[in-house]
Amino acid sequence: MNVILGISLILLFGVFSGKVAEKIKTPAITAYLVLGILIGPYFAGFVSLSVIKFSGIISNFALSLIAFSIGQNFSLQIFKQIGKQVLWISVLAAFGAWLFVVIGMLMLGLPLYVALIFGAIATATAPAALIMVIRQYKARGKFTDILMGVVAIDDAWGLIMFSVCLAFAQKIHFNQATSMLQVIFGSMLEIGLSLFMGAIIGWIFCTFAYHIRNQRDLLIYTVGTIFFTAGLALHFHLSVLLACMILSTVIVNIHEESFRFFDVLQTIDWPIYLIFFVLAGANLEIEILKHVGFIGVVYFVARVLGKCIGTYFGAIFSQSGRDVRHYMGIAQMPQAGVALGMALIAKSVFPELGSLVFTAIAATTIIYEIIGPFFVKISLYKTNQIQAR
Amino acid sequence: MQVKNNMQTKVISVKRGTTLAQLLDLFSSFHSFPVVPVVDDDNTLLGIVHIQSFFEIFKPYHHDLLMRNPLSMISREPANIFDVDIEEGMGLLVIVADIMDTKIVKIEQEEDLKKAYDLMQLHKREAIPVVDKDKKLVGIIGIFDIVMKIFKEKGLV
Numbered sequence: 001m002n003v004i005l006g007i008s009l010i011l012l013f014g015v016f017s018g019k020v021a022e023k024i025k026t027p028a029i030t031a032y033l034v035l036g037i038l039i040g041p042y043f044a045g046f047v048s049l050s051v052i053k054f055s056g057i058i059s060n061f062a063l064s065l066i067a068f069s070i071g072q073n074f075s076l077q078i079f080k081q082i083g084k085q086v087l088w089i090s091v092l093a094a095f096g097a098w099l100f101v102v103i104g105m106l107m108l109g110l111p112l113y114v115a116l117i118f119g120a121i122a123t124a125t126a127p128a129a130l131i132m133v134i135r136q137y138k139a140r141g142k143f144t145d146i147l148m149g150v151v152a153i154d155d156a157w158g159l160i161m162f163s164v165c166l167a168f169a170q171k172i173h174f175n176q177a178t179s180m181l182q183v184i185f186g187s188m189l190e191i192g193l194s195l196f197m198g199a200i201i202g203w204i205f206c207t208f209a210y211h212i213r214n215q216r217d218l219l220i221y222t223v224g225t226i227f228f229t230a231g232l233a234l235h236f237h238l239s240v241l242l243a244c245m246i247l248s249t250v251i252v253n254i255h256e257e258s259f260r261f262f263d264v265l266q267t268i269d270w271p272i273y274l275i276f277f278v279l280a281g282a283n284l285e286i287e288i289l290k291h292v293g294f295i296g297v298v299y300f301v302a303r304v305l306g307k308c309i310g311t312y313f314g315a316i317f318s319q320s321g322r323d324v325r326h327y328m329g330i331a332q333m334p335q336a337g338v339a340l341g342m343a344l345i346a347k348s349v350f351p352e353l354g355s356l357v358f359t360a361i362a363a364t365t366i367i368y369e370i371i372g373p374f375f376v377k378i379s380l381y382k383t384n385q386i387q388a389r
Numbered sequence: 390m391q392v393k394n395n396m397q398t399k400v401i402s403v404k405r406g407t408t409l410a411q412l413l414d415l416f417s418s419f420h421s422f423p424v425v426p427v428v429d430d431d432n433t434l435l436g437i438v439h440i441q442s443f444f445e446i447f448k449p450y451h452h453d454l455l456m457r458n459p460l461s462m463i464s465r466e467p468a469n470i471f472d473v474d475i476e477e478g479m480g481l482l483v484i485v486a487d488i489m490d491t492k493i494v495k496i497e498q499e500e501d502l503k504k505a506y507d508l509m510q511l512h513k514r515e516a517i518p519v520v521d522k523d524k525k526l527v528g529i530i531g532i533f534d535i536v537m538k539i540f541k542e543k544g545l546v
Contacts, residue, residue, distance in 0.1 A: 213507045259492045260512060 006051030007275060013039060014274040025136065027128035029277055029336045030369045033362065036281015047282045055279035059344045060240060062276035064230035065269050066159075066341060067241045071248030072262055073156045086149035089314035089324070093150065093332055094123035094157040096310020097303045104302035108295060113169035114353050117346045120165040121361055122303040123158035126336035127151040129369055133376045139385040143323050147331055155338045156245075162342045163242040167191055170349065190238055197236075198243035201229050202250030209255065215264060222261045223268070241345075273337075280340050280362065283347070288359040296360050300367065307332045327379035334372030336365050392505050393498035395538045396519045396528035402426040403485050405435060409446070410480030412438065424516040424529065427489045432525045434518055436489035444470075445488040446479070495520050498527055502538065505530050 013035055021031035039046040079087070102119035106112065130151055134144060167187035205225050212218050226244060233243040252258045308329030315325040343361035347354035380386050403412060403425055416422055425438040447470075494512045496505045498519050508517060509532055516531035540546050 212511070214510050215513065218511060257492075257494060257512075263492075 001046070001048045001051065003051055003054055006047050007054075009039070009046055010035075010051075010275050010278045011271060014278055018274075025132060027126070027132060027334075027336065027369060029126070029128060029340075030366065032274055032277035033281040033336075033340070033366065036278040037284050038281075039278070040282030040284065042284070042286045047279075052279065052282055055276075055283060055344070056348055058272070058276050058279055059341065059348070060230060060234070061227070062272050063341050063345065064226050064240055064244045065265065065272065066338070067244035068226050068248045069262060069265065069269075070156050070159055071245035072252045072258070073153055074245075074249040075252045082149045082153060085146050085315075085318040085320050085324070086153060088318035089146065089311050089320070089328060090150045090154040091157060092314035092317070093307050093310040093329065094154050094161065096308075096313070097122040097306035098161055100302040100306030100309070101299060104298045105295070108298055110295070111173075111353070113173045113350070114357060116165040116169050116172075117162075117342075117350075117357055118299060118360075120158070120162035121339050121342045121346070121357070122299065122306065122335075123154065123161050124335055124338040124342065125151045125154050125158075125307075125332045126334040126338070126369070126372075128336065129334035129373045130331070130376055133373050133380065137377065137380065137386045139380045141383070141385040143328070143383040144380065144385045146320070146324060147328060150328070151332065154332075158338055158342075159241050159245060162345075163194075163239045163245075164191060166345070166349065167239060173350065191242060193236070194233060194239040194242040195246045197232060197238060198229055198246035199250050201225065201232075201243075202247045203254070205247070206251055206255045209261075218260060219264045219267065222264055277337070277340065280344055283344070283358065284362045285355055285359055288355055289363060291356065292360045292363055295356070296364050299360055300364050303335075304330065304333055323383040327382050330375040331379040333368055333375050335368045340365060390502040390538065391498070392496055392500050392502055392519055392530055393528070395502055395534050396498070396530040397534065398528045400426060400518075400526065400529045402428045402432075402526060403438065404428065404430075405484065405486040405489070407485045408481050409483040409485075409488075412485060413480070424514070424518075424531075426518045426526050426529065427485055428526050434493060434495060434520055434524055434526045436491045436493060437518065438485060438489050442488040442490055446475075446483055493518075495524075496530065497522065502535060506532075506535050 014032060017031040017035040018028050021028050036047075038044055041047065041049065041052070098119040101122040102115045105115035105118045110118075127148075130147070133139070134148075164187070167190045168183060171183045171186045205221075209221065212221050226247070229243050229247050230240045232238075233240045248262075251261060255261075311329035311332065312325050315321075315328065339361055343358040347358040350357075377386075401415065401423075403415070405427060407427075412425075416425075422440045422443075426434055427436045427438060429435055494508055494514055495518045496508060498521055505517065509515065516529055518526055519528040519530050521527050537546065
């Protein structure tokens with residue numbers, strides 16, 4: 001099967017599976033992932049290996065767009081808007097999940113670089129499942145407000161932690177550095193250069209953006225700049241995620257009407273994400289699943305534990321009430337999109353153990369997405385966000 | 390062709406604290422809901438209310454934040470207006486500050502009409518507020534004002 005035919009089937013089946021997901025009240029991401037597994041080489045085999053090979057390009061496309069969109073959260077205006085509760089809880093919950101999962105994985109005997117990657121992936125939370133529950137039960141209240149803020153912002157912390165951990169993991173694993181000092185220096189240099197490059201491109205972007213007069217040129221200019229940043233980062237072996245994130249962070253803070261660049265992207269990004277997630281599903285190697293078992297369980301438990309304990313301390317530091325302290329941790333259980341994206345990167349960077357990481361994350365994603373909403377529901381009930389009607 | 394010579398200076402603006410009920414009442418006799426600037430006490434532009442703003446009522450708090458994360462995969466279509474639960478008190482509880490659009494596209498009155506037109510094209514807006522040097526609201530300019538100006542120049546009207 002040629003690539004165009006493969007992509008077209010993914011898009012068409014994707015529309016259909018999205019509709020089915022809507023009917024059975026499941027997040028679209030889960031549906032795309034399952035679709036990917038079903039039409040992938042292990043089941044129906046619609047999608048041939050040539051299409052799967054295409055996922056490297058698509059995931060770089062998708063992830064640079066994702067990082068660009070998430071970077072816009074780092075504006076002064078947003079930090080004022082979300083308040084200290086959301087900041088404390090999201091930072092500490094992300095850190096808690098990272099710490100617990102890293103320790104858990106090290107205890108299982110996995111190498112440090114794999115543990116670091118698992119830990120960083122654990123920080124991400126998927127908002128889709130959460131929003132569905134909130135909408136379905138018409139939940140309302142202070143707890144819901146804080147929770148929405150936390151899940152909105154924590155992917156940003158997650159992407160930063162992942163980029164930093166990835167830089168460290170690469171230095172440790174590929175023996176580019178011999179001593180710990182070299183590892184730290186090498187990764188810091190990579191991170192610093194990525195940030196510097198993204199910031200410079202962002203500044204140049206804004207300078208010329210004032211000459212753009214219509215939507216068509218705006219779209220081309222924006223997409224062109226994002227891919228230029230991503231491509232340049234790849235060329236110099238820098239972090240694509242960090243470079244694209246800082247690109248939009250600079251834009252959002254120096255351009256007065258920066259929302260136009262993000263709004264215009266929304267006209268084209270959905271099909272790219274759809275292909276990205278279906279290909280993620282198709283990448284799942286069923287035979288590795290057998291080896292995942294115990295790692296998956298430890299990852300699952302350690303992440304939830306870390307989220308709950310991190311949230312607990314975040315709530316204490318921000319002087320939030322008992323409800324937040326006790327119930328906001330489990331409400332952050334769902335995990336999907338960003339985690340899968342990170343896992344796909346890990347898979348492409350570390351060919352041997354990366355597949356294990358990816359398979360474990362894909363498998364736990366499906367479980368998190370199935371039982372996560374249930375725990376969200378419990379926490380919303382316990383905190384009286386859902387009124388009995 | 391400066392914006393200030395072609396804009397509408399009689400603008401109906403609202404305050405942050407204007408209630409939903411007052412807002413609906415204000416425009417109930419209009420053909421369609423216009424672009425309404427939101428200003429504070431010294432007339433500084435804070436945001437706008439347009440027809441899309443009404444869909445904000447049905448969205449959870451911080452929804453706009455989540456929209457910034459593409460992977461939240463939130464449907465971008467407006468809520469199904471035929472299937473929403475609206476409680477009686479909402480007309481008084483919801484205020485303009487809750488629903489207004491803070492993505493402000495504005496233009497200074499000294500600017501050229503061509504620039505106003507470009508801005509409207511760029512952001513797909515039919516009308517944008519006009520401000521003075523201190524960001525105080527002084528008028529509003531719509532596509533129709535520009536069309537009229539051109540037609541007048543050509544001797545059509």
